Amino acid sequence: MSYLSLSDQDKKEMLARTGVASVDDLFCCIPEAVRLKRPLDLPPAQSELELVRTIEALGRKNAGTGLVAFLGGGAYEHFIPTVVDSLSSRGEFVSPYTPYQPEVSQGTLQAVFEFQTLVCQLTGLDIANASLYEGGTAVAEAVLMAQRVTNRNKVLLARSLHPQFREVVRTYIKNLGVEPVEVPFGPDGRMDAAALAKALDDKTAAVVCQSPNFFGVVEDVAALSAAAHGVKALSVVIVAEAVSLGLLEAPGKLGADIAAGEAQSLGVPLSFGGPYLGFMACRKEFLRQMPGRVTGQTLDRDGQRGFVLTLSTREQHIRRERATSNICTNQALCALRATIWMETLGKQGLRELAWQNAQKAAYAAGRLAAVKGVKKAFAGPSFNEFVVTLPKPWPAVDAALKAKGFVGGYGLEGAYPELANAALVCVTEMRTKDQIDRLAQALEEVLS
Amino acid sequence: MIKEIREPLVFELSAPGKRAAELPPLDVPEAKDVLAGAALRREIEDFPEISETEVTRHFTRLSQKNYCVDLGIYPLGSCTMKYNPKVNERLSAHPAFAGSHPLLSEDLVQGNLEALKTLERLLGEIAGMDAFTLHPAAGAHGELTGMMLVRAALEARGNARKHVLIPDSAHGTNPSSAHICGYTVKEIKSNENGTIDLAGLEAEMTEDVAALMVTNPNTLGVFEPDIQKIAAIVHAKGGFVYMDGANMNALTGIVRPGDMGVDVLHINVHKTFSTPHGGGGPGAGPVGIKKELIPFLPVPVIVEKGGRYALDFDRPATVGRIRSHFGNYSVLVRALCYILSLGPKGVREIAEYAVLNANYIRKSLEGEYHLKYATPSMHECVFSDKLQKEHGVTNLDIAKRLIDYGVHPPTMSFPLIVHGALMIEPTETESRRDLDLFIGAMKAIAREAKEEPQTLHDAPHVTYVRRLDEVAAAKTPVLRWEKKS
Numbered sequence: 001m002s003y004l005s006l007s008d009q010d011k012k013e014m015l016a017r018t019g020v021a022s023v024d025d026l027f028c029c030i031p032e033a034v035r036l037k038r039p040l041d042l043p044p045a046q047s048e049l050e051l052v053r054t055i056e057a058l059g060r061k062n063a064g065t066g067l068v069a070f071l072g073g074g075a076y077e078h079f080i081p082t083v084v085d086s087l088s089s090r091g092e093f094v095s096p097y098t099p100y101q102p103e104v105s106q107g108t109l110q111a112v113f114e115f116q117t118l119v120c121q122l123t124g125l126d127i128a129n130a131s132l133y134e135g136g137t138a139v140a141e142a143v144l145m146a147q148r149v150t151n152r153n154k155v156l157l158a159r160s161l162h163p164q165f166r167e168v169v170r171t172y173i174k175n176l177g178v179e180p181v182e183v184p185f186g187p188d189g190r191m192d193a194a195a196l197a198k199a200l201d202d203k204t205a206a207v208v209c210q211s212p213n214f215f216g217v218v219e220d221v222a223a224l225s226a227a228a229h230g231v232k233a234l235s236v237v238i239v240a241e242a243v244s245l246g247l248l249e250a251p252g253k254l255g256a257d258i259a260a261g262e263a264q265s266l267g268v269p270l271s272f273g274g275p276y277l278g279f280m281a282c283r284k285e286f287l288r289q290m291p292g293r294v295t296g297q298t299l300d301r302d303g304q305r306g307f308v309l310t311l312s313t314r315e316q317h318i319r320r321e322r323a324t325s326n327i328c329t330n331q332a333l334c335a336l337r338a339t340i341w342m343e344t345l346g347k348q349g350l351r352e353l354a355w356q357n358a359q360k361a362a363y364a365a366g367r368l369a370a371v372k373g374v375k376k377a378f379a380g381p382s383f384n385e386f387v388v389t390l391p392k393p394w395p396a397v398d399a400a401l402k403a404k405g406f407v408g409g410y411g412l413e414g415a416y417p418e419l420a421n422a423a424l425v426c427v428t429e430m431r432t433k434d435q436i437d438r439l440a441q442a443l444e445e446v447l448s
Numbered sequence: 449m450i451k452e453i454r455e456p457l458v459f460e461l462s463a464p465g466k467r468a469a470e471l472p473p474l475d476v477p478e479a480k481d482v483l484a485g486a487a488l489r490r491e492i493e494d495f496p497e498i499s500e501t502e503v504t505r506h507f508t509r510l511s512q513k514n515y516c517v518d519l520g521i522y523p524l525g526s527c528t529m530k531y532n533p534k535v536n537e538r539l540s541a542h543p544a545f546a547g548s549h550p551l552l553s554e555d556l557v558q559g560n561l562e563a564l565k566t567l568e569r570l571l572g573e574i575a576g577m578d579a580f581t582l583h584p585a586a587g588a589h590g591e592l593t594g595m596m597l598v599r600a601a602l603e604a605r606g607n608a609r610k611h612v613l614i615p616d617s618a619h620g621t622n623p624s625s626a627h628i629c630g631y632t633v634k635e636i637k638s639n640e641n642g643t644i645d646l647a648g649l650e651a652e653m654t655e656d657v658a659a660l661m662v663t664n665p666n667t668l669g670v671f672e673p674d675i676q677k678i679a680a681i682v683h684a685k686g687g688f689v690y691m692d693g694a695n696m697n698a699l700t701g702i703v704r705p706g707d708m709g710v711d712v713l714h715i716n717v718h719k720t721f722s723t724p725h726g727g728g729g730p731g732a733g734p735v736g737i738k739k740e741l742i743p744f745l746p747v748p749v750i751v752e753k754g755g756r757y758a759l760d761f762d763r764p765a766t767v768g769r770i771r772s773h774f775g776n777y778s779v780l781v782r783a784l785c786y787i788l789s790l791g792p793k794g795v796r797e798i799a800e801y802a803v804l805n806a807n808y809i810r811k812s813l814e815g816e817y818h819l820k821y822a823t824p825s826m827h828e829c830v831f832s833d834k835l836q837k838e839h840g841v842t843n844l845d846i847a848k849r850l851i852d853y854g855v856h857p858p859t860m861s862f863p864l865i866v867h868g869a870l871m872i873e874p875t876e877t878e879s880r881r882d883l884d885l886f887i888g889a890m891k892a893i894a895r896e897a898k899e900e901p902q903t904l905h906d907a908p909h910v911t912y913v914r915r916l917d918e919v920a921a922a923k924t925p926v927l928r929w930e931k932k933s
Binding site for chain 2: 001002003004005006007010011013014015017018019020023026027028029030031033034035036039040041042043044045046048051052054055056058059060061062063064065067069071073074075077079081083085086087088089090091092093094095096097098099100101102103104105106107108110111112113114116117118120121122126127128130131133134135136137162164165167168170171172174175176218220221222245246247248249250253254262269270271272273274275276287293294295296297298299300301302304305306307308310311312313315316317318319320321322323325326327328329330331332333334336340342343344345346347348349350351352353355356358359360362363380381382383398402407410429432433436
């Protein structure tokens, strides 16, 4: 398959105009010694029909497709109304560049402006950026931003923060002199307030909690924020399941200074982990320290409202090594999907969706905990995920459940060895009562 | 397509009680004590309420205010805006991939892992590198990852070193990425050809220097003819050669970075392998490395044994995790589709036709626009507004006037070493007709600059909005809608 558009005659005439005899002559500046003197060793070109067969055959090797999954842990299967795919797949949205020429990019720019507003409304904070890569790097950016704002180098990370996010933070900060300190969780699954109080000092840049946390437990954000503010540290609240904000109080109203995380659950498909949608919102006094692109409102020469990329003096293409971040391209199309998704769900829809998630997860937690030997691990309030402990090691239970058609949850033996025989179970609106009942039934059979 | 339509913000369309999506009724018994003890909100204040018809009209109208590659030539230099094949969109969205949860166990995602491993191998062959990681979410993220690998390798040797050398023509992400890895940046001045000055490099290249970050072809679209000598100078002092592969599309099948002394590079898949740019992402920035850097790869690493694929986390020397999960998977599937579609000859043609098209434009506009560097061009050429400045016309005026002619402007004011730059990159997928449309517009504008400069100052004339006040936007930032109180 070729996507070239020149005829042989075009090519001949263009070479003549260019003043060279052949295409090879155009590469005269490349030293002979380094040139590749053989064809690339790649599979032969495929027509569209062959390609479809090749790629669909790969898809059939994904044995997970037919199983009923109760997986969350930072990536959520939610209903995506047809309009989201239909509108976001328009070539006018898919195939432009970053809106450097605002007069011919008002569609993207206005959508980003709406996205920024929606993120502010959900988080209860003043300003938001146009997106970041994904949850892990968004947390890392938030930590680095807190370091810049406070000029302090110690950061307290909840152990109940997504394990992958914690790993990314450590990778990002290790060359920048920021010291991470992990704060344990208590028996209710929330951050241990006493341990936090002990760890806080006047070197602390930020307290970073996730709510709902990795165990699905809703943190006491107001208390954690107050504790952070007690030593003039920032309260950074990470959200990995953005649908929860349909129901939970906005972090900004509970004292959060920065909210960041993963917004994949707002209309972005699971896609094996990417592309997802990192986001960040904060108080307006931190504006100049915020990483990433921002869209702002302005006027054109006729006094009409329009939108432009703005505040670029924070960014790498102007400030180079002194930029607030090295990020350039972000996740504009994922942010567009989320914008369409949020506007389609709307005020009532998002609340109902969040309510259904919480209800279904609570029902599932009750059903599973009724199975002999199974317990809900944490008593703290949970949203659409919860941890269960089992009388047997999870890997064996998991394998047996798979044989019955279920991915019953995500085993915590790797990330949390201190939690014995535990698994994280997620229930969104996509799971029916019948599926939940059958999972409970299957678990009972597996454990008996 | 009606210019007069001013599409309101969704918040201005909103009215209480309206809605688009509906959910099925809750099918479990409703419990009253759910979330007891958590702080709940009464409502999401001012969140929009509109119908599905309105959602569709809203975004369709907005879409029509965008210029895009599907509509016409988009010759942004360094950005590489080429056609995005439709079949790749369809295949990457296939339910077998789109519905695939990243925490599924390896045995349930063999197809995904095979797709990624295959792409790693194909990129390795195209770039001449020993291994690839597909984790980075974009080019800048790839730079950061690549420089982390360099730092880890140097630390393993006992000294992380202090500085990174970067030419003055480089993308701003280079110094920014090096900085996050804990390095200070030293700038290398370009010579009169716009390429790296060997004497300058030799003087700066000490045993305190971790790496040289070089873009090749550089941002002028000029191939570094001394690349082997450059690599030798850096290697002689124990440093690494990092290549910003943003311009890899000029080299595919012609020359491989791995064969010219490059130790680590990133590739922007939207630039070379046609994944859509989406109005600003998602991208993907795979990083290719030589053997010495393999132990430091970010985790997890996909390994193959006897046709089965697994995730390897047990890598003691790893730089760690640089993001969640495994990379921007559906973007990477599109890149895989592109390489499989094109095959060996087609991948070489990416470079051949990109360079032919760029040189055709350069030759057609020489004389009309000033060319600061006469060095031969590869896939892009950088003119400036020097001749038009004599009539008070700037590159901004030229760019805005191009919009009136129905083509997208080139990249402006970059690279920084060319004042008033107009950086033009047509890519390989353009037709003669679209190339000529652009050339014709540029020529007409050169004429207008002399005869009627005011027309250029007032441009664009045909867009939904006229020239926007970017200074005011930055001075008094309005970054969100708020209800009028």
